[in-house]
Amino acid sequence: MTKLTYYTATTLDGFLADPDDSLAWLLRQQIDDDGPFNYGQFIAGIGAIVMGSTTYEWVLRNDPEPWSYTVPAWVLTSRVLDIPEGADVRLASGDVRTVYSRMVEAAGGRDLWVVGGGNLAGQFADAGLLDEIIVSIAPVTLGSGKPLLPRRLDLRLAETSRNRAFVCARYQVLGRLREDR
Numbered sequence: 001m002t003k004l005t006y007y008t009a010t011t012l013d014g015f016l017a018d019p020d021d022s023l024a025w026l027l028r029q030q031i032d033d034d035g036p037f038n039y040g041q042f043i044a045g046i047g048a049i050v051m052g053s054t055t056y057e058w059v060l061r062n063d064p065e066p067w068s069y070t071v072p073a074w075v076l077t078s079r080v081l082d083i084p085e086g087a088d089v090r091l092a093s094g095d096v097r098t099v100y101s102r103m104v105e106a107a108g109g110r111d112l113w114v115v116g117g118g119n120l121a122g123q124f125a126d127a128g129l130l131d132e133i134i135v136s137i138a139p140v141t142l143g144s145g146k147p148l149l150p151r152r153l154d155l156r157l158a159e160t161s162r163n164r165a166f167v168c169a170r171y172q173v174l175g176r177l178r179e180d181r
């Protein structure tokens with residue numbers, strides 16, 4: 001069964017990025033690339049990815065390579081965005097259930113990754129399609145910024161570990177917060 005995971009770093013107070021989309025606070029943190037919950041191990045099991053346009057434009061502006069992902073990528077946007085030469089990037093808009101079906105087809109039995117942002121992960125959760133959340137919590141608070149997951153959900157803590165500066169945790173998504181059902 002294909003699994004959809006929201007794998008991300010966050011501040012302790014639940015922000016993905018500064019209000020102006022800076023990740024300077026994250027990129028200076030100590031991390032062991034071979035340690036618990038490392039990116040290499042995670043991405044090896046992924047067959048398709050999805051992100052919102054703010055995240056996409058951040059990657060295009062900041063990644064040293066023009067496009068480093070080797071699996072098909074969907075970018076949610078209401079605009080027409082440039083795609084780097086040779087990159088397998090597919091622009092989409094509207095209902096994430098359609099995107100999900102196409103991702104499952106493209107992933108060839110491997111799992112799916114919601115790169116971000118938080119509202120996009122929330123759209124998948126609203127549709128009952130988000131299976132798990134893996135967070136690496138940086139030792140930082142920002143007070144404001146782009147929220148990790150602006151939804152009311154019940155989760156089950158499935159696994160925890162430490163990777164240098166980060167507390168890492170994996171949660172299974174149970175569904176809407178019990179108090180709201």
Ligand SMILES: NC(=O)c1ccc[n+]([C@@H]2O[C@H](COP(=O)([O-])OP(=O)(O)OC[C@H]3O[C@@H](n4cnc5c(N)ncnc54)[C@H](OP(=O)(O)O)[C@@H]3O)[C@@H](O)[C@H]2O)c1
Pocket residue numbers: 008009010015016017020021022023026051052053054055056058059076077078079092093094095096115116117118119120123146147
């Ligand atoms: N800490 C980390 O590890 C981490 C991970 C991921 C991202 N980030 C950062 O966190 C920030 C996330 O930004 P963000 O939360 O603003 O969001 P985002 O999800 O990257 O982008 C939001 C935009 O995507 C488009 N969009 C989303 N859903 C759509 C839909 N269903 N149909 C059509 N378009 C849709 C809309 O823009 P348009 O229609 O105008 O294009 C929307 O404003 C970025 O700075 C990113 O670099 C950090």
